[in-house]
Amino acid sequence: MSSDLDIFKRVDGANVGKLDKLSNFEVAAIFNRYAAKNLRGNDVVNGGRGNPNWIATTARLAFARLMELGVEEAERTFSDERGMGGYIESDGLYDRLMSKLGDSRADVFLREAIETAIEKIHVAHKDLFIHELIDGAVGDHYPFPPRCLHYTERILRKYLQKTCFKDVDMGDDVDIFPTEGGTAAMVYIFQELNYAHVLYPGDTVVINSSIFTPYLQIPELREYNLNIETVETKRENDWQMTDEQFEKLKDPKVKAFFAVNPTNPTARAFTPDKLEKFKEVIEANPDLVIITDDVYGTFSTNYKSIFAVAPHNTILVYSFSKLYGATGQRLGVVAMHSENVCDRIIHENSMNRRLKELDERRYSIVVPEPEKMKFIDRMVADSRAIGLYHTAGLSSPQQIMMDMFALSNIKDDGENDYVKLSRQIVDDRYHEFWNSLGIKPDESPENTRYYTLVDIYDLMKQRRGEDFSEYFRNHYNYLDFTYRLAMEFGAVLMDAKAFGAEEGNVRVSLANLEKDEYRKLAEAIVDLVEEYYQDYKQSK
Numbered sequence: 001m002s003s004d005l006d007i008f009k010r011v012d013g014a015n016v017g018k019l020d021k022l023s024n025f026e027v028a029a030i031f032n033r034y035a036a037k038n039l040r041g042n043d044v045v046n047g048g049r050g051n052p053n054w055i056a057t058t059a060r061l062a063f064a065r066l067m068e069l070g071v072e073e074a075e076r077t078f079s080d081e082r083g084m085g086g087y088i089e090s091d092g093l094y095d096r097l098m099s100k101l102g103d104s105r106a107d108v109f110l111r112e113a114i115e116t117a118i119e120k121i122h123v124a125h126k127d128l129f130i131h132e133l134i135d136g137a138v139g140d141h142y143p144f145p146p147r148c149l150h151y152t153e154r155i156l157r158k159y160l161q162k163t164c165f166k167d168v169d170m171g172d173d174v175d176i177f178p179t180e181g182g183t184a185a186m187v188y189i190f191q192e193l194n195y196a197h198v199l200y201p202g203d204t205v206v207i208n209s210s211i212f213t214p215y216l217q218i219p220e221l222r223e224y225n226l227n228i229e230t231v232e233t234k235r236e237n238d239w240q241m242t243d244e245q246f247e248k249l250k251d252p253k254v255k256a257f258f259a260v261n262p263t264n265p266t267a268r269a270f271t272p273d274k275l276e277k278f279k280e281v282i283e284a285n286p287d288l289v290i291i292t293d294d295v296y297g298t299f300s301t302n303y304k305s306i307f308a309v310a311p312h313n314t315i316l317v318y319s320f321s322k323l324y325g326a327t328g329q330r331l332g333v334v335a336m337h338s339e340n341v342c343d344r345i346i347h348e349n350s351m352n353r354r355l356k357e358l359d360e361r362r363y364s365i366v367v368p369e370p371e372k373m374k375f376i377d378r379m380v381a382d383s384r385a386i387g388l389y390h391t392a393g394l395s396s397p398q399q400i401m402m403d404m405f406a407l408s409n410i411k412d413d414g415e416n417d418y419v420k421l422s423r424q425i426v427d428d429r430y431h432e433f434w435n436s437l438g439i440k441p442d443e444s445p446e447n448t449r450y451y452t453l454v455d456i457y458d459l460m461k462q463r464r465g466e467d468f469s470e471y472f473r474n475h476y477n478y479l480d481f482t483y484r485l486a487m488e489f490g491a492v493l494m495d496a497k498a499f500g501a502e503e504g505n506v507r508v509s510l511a512n513l514e515k516d517e518y519r520k521l522a523e524a525i526v527d528l529v530e531e532y533y534q535d536y537k538q539s540k
């Protein structure tokens, strides 16, 4: 059988060298096509997709209701049966809206969400708050202020306080820029680190690896001639950074540190004691800029962000994509402390005449005193090539949708039931998968179980001994396993080498399949290991 499957001479007419160069997302897409006509005629199980297969429902219904109420309000000021309404008037709006809310699921939620906001973010003008929600949902005005709508910023702050900062109270000292998902947030950040001369060509940026592959491929990292180094976390250290790796960050030559926490693909968060190490790092290297992507934070119990321990040095990215099943909505944020290292560096740079002049030329068309323009506001201006600053910012309906997701969480004082449910779902699948493989699952609280990495070499060793595992490693291209899994069994997994993981690791997403499909996936993996074992025995 394996002779017709000697694919690394021919994959879609290409050879393995080419396949190697493709991103692992593209490779998985190719393997998915093979899986569709797999030799066993199995239903395809694609364990490569990180998109969740659940969505948050009530917050979406509430958003739809805001749109409906907005149209009713617009028709109060002007209405024509040809499908035209007027504008939304804020006078008396709160009372009118509350009197319209009934006992449908959306209305009950909206009432509770509005009351939560009024109480927890101290809304002074209820009418203006409701105006922001419904005029925002309708999308009648350019978002203003462009960086973030007024009440929305306070709601998002509360959300991040609860989900990321935990017991470290940031008060109102966090500035927020909503973006088109976490990925746009990253693009804007790296662009601005260069524009604002926080990073210079030749500066060292350390990346915590393995990491979401597209982040390793951000051209800014190479185009601006940054010196990229990685600290690679290993399975034998429970995927945590070692003390020596933390030492490396204390070197003032290191200007930025970039982490996904909890990570994709290893799915681990920093343990509390590792998190504390960032305090030492900042003490030794006070100009260090830390960029942390916390999209998976809520999937780890007792999670706390690097931002909470090093707020003045950290730029935080959060995304609503995964938890709320909202990848198509494009909802993310950048958050920075109002006193932060980037603004300090901008201020220091303004002492340098050449840099000051550059800044003045760049921003004087949008602000009177460019040297006082904050890093986060520059990011907003630069996201629209400065000239279009006044129409920058995330669309207002997207901002209001985020408000609904955020309020669905902060309305509960303790842990939110929706968050617990999402964790329960991936946890059940995780256990089904590892139990079916016959391997003891990792129960540590830092393990999010949104993804999991299987070390194929290790699995082979555990099942059939070291010699067999070595034989496989020496005789097959590392992509052979995932290829045959797709071709023969219709099971698609993502190879994790491109994420920066050690060869032999494959990533299983626990987000996108039903529980029993994880059993099937594990069974296919075990069957395939046995097939290689037969090849091995014949070779002897």
Ligand SMILES: *Cc1c(COP(=O)(O)O)cnc(C)c1O
Pocket (backbone or CB within 6 Å): 050, 180, 181, 182, 183, 184, 212, 260, 264, 293, 295, 319, 320, 321, 322, 327, 330, 331, 332
């Ligand atoms: C899925 C994912 C995101 C989400 O990105 P969006 O652009 O918000 O959809 C961000 N970071 C990582 C590491 C991810 O895996």
